[in-house]
Amino acid sequence: MGAQQVAAAQPLLIGLLLLWSSYGKFANADQTERTALPRLVGESRAKAAYRTVGGIEALVALALLLPPALTVEAAAAAVLAAGFTGYLIYAKIVVPEASCGCLSASEKPIGRRAIGRALLLLATAAAAIPASAGWWSAGSAAVVLVPEAAAFVMLSAELDRCWLLPLRRFRIRLSHPLAGTATDKAPLSATQRRLLLSPAYRSVDGLLRSDIRDYWDDEDWRFVSYTARYDGRPATAVFAVPHHESAPESVRVAVVDETSGLTLYRPTVLATAG
């Protein structure tokens, strides 16, 4: 398998990639606004420009895939790839939140991987220039396209959900990185939710003036306090949520005067109906 044959094999991969890319541009033309094209060529011409690039890609792709195999085809692909790399770098600097608009309807902003992929395409096209025969005569050298294709897949963020996420899911199933996080104490957000759904809260909500100000644990209870106002006097409403009972009625509340510390209100019978 000589260098000549490796070079000859490249147009197959490049041609297929450009065909896919061109298809993506026609199938998802409405995502032109999210790319940097409107900034580059003006809003009114962006869609037309997008489609034109798609058309050129398709033409170059077909030229590469169909006989005869001419050096100018690989050179055209190289020029296209160079132009694309330049555009991506421009877009990343000037319109950072623009999406790539490369291969599919992805909203993701242009990352280093997209630029890396464009550079890989450029390198592949440049490698194809010295070829003297078509890809159909590359023979066993075509096997080199497999790792190249894998590299393109790994540089394509749009394809992550096909291989990267399943790989991550599998790794996590083997050993979850957050396995040691369980504790026996309820988190504050669980206490807050119990409190908000309780009759005790309903009975004093009209008095509350703030979100949670303080919270602490004492034996079997968690206490949560809020600023309140009772009969025009500054006060604190304190809820007691038991750790070992889960019924909404088990949540207690008292309203305490801020200055004197006297208990102003403490519902004794908490109605369950609204």
Added chain:
Amino acid sequence: MTATMDRRALLTRAALGATGLVAASAMGSLAPETAFAAAQQHPEPGQPDPNFAEGLVTGRNQDLLQVQGSDGRLHRIQLTGVTSVWKLRPTTIDQARIGDGLYARGVLLPDGVLAAESVWLNIVNLTVSITAISKSGVQFDHHGSKVIGHVQPGTTAAAYNGTPAVSDLSMLKVGRHAQVIGAWRPGTNEIDIATIYTSN
């Protein structure tokens, strides 16, 4: 510190019913529904609420915050000893720093200052999908942008399938959708996770 502990002890006894109730006649009306004064006036739908402020903290002079709103409004917000402050968890008023994102609700005073009753610093509520999980945190995709979620032991909790939140995060799965309440770290694309609502 001891003042807080004494206060907490007093409140503990009151909540558990260990203190006597002040007689009704001495305090005026008893029922909280009637004790509650007129409800706050709400603005017209679609209009800004003058008793609410949103923006970035651009200055702090003792307990008065200067906040630049995203809608162009400038706010002055007065923090007091009874203002509640949330910054990943309930905390104290000294935690409000320049550069923090802020939501505040309170009462607009005649001089234009908002007397804050509740302040939430850097609070975000994001609908995301989980793209990676590691020991240092969880990576999210938020409408195409990457957001890193840090786990804070003792605070970060997960609520699976609508059940009560727990501290056990070992059932988080890559590829699932989630809603995350957290605290943004100013100047970054990172947050600290308070609660993550997801399916397992």
Added chain:
Amino acid sequence: MAGLNAEASWFCCGNAWGPCASTGHGACGTCNSGNFQHAWPNTSDACYAITHPDTCGITGMSRRTCGFRHATTNKCNGKRVVTSIADCGPQTDLFCGERACCGGTCASNRVIDLTPAAFSAIASLSAGLIPAGIDVG
């Protein structure tokens, strides 16, 4: 459509700080976190195709467009707020089956997202999710 019991949450809009910095002013172009506004899952065909409340078994959800007023009542404390539609949301089909009950009334599925100004008028932002009654405002 008669009153609906469902869960309400909150969202930010208006090019504010943090992850809200690039959200824009919502599908209606007028959304700001400090306004009394909300997001509705059926503001247009394109919106419905994203939110798909029918996946959760919610049928007959009315088409309401920008500016339409709904009233949201927090079932846990009776507080009520009237807001106008400013965006498309929430993503109802992602959270089917979530349920919370308060004082004998239960609410399932997410059907409305309020701005921080509106949500904080009837609940606490740190709570994130409340069982709510939704009617025409």
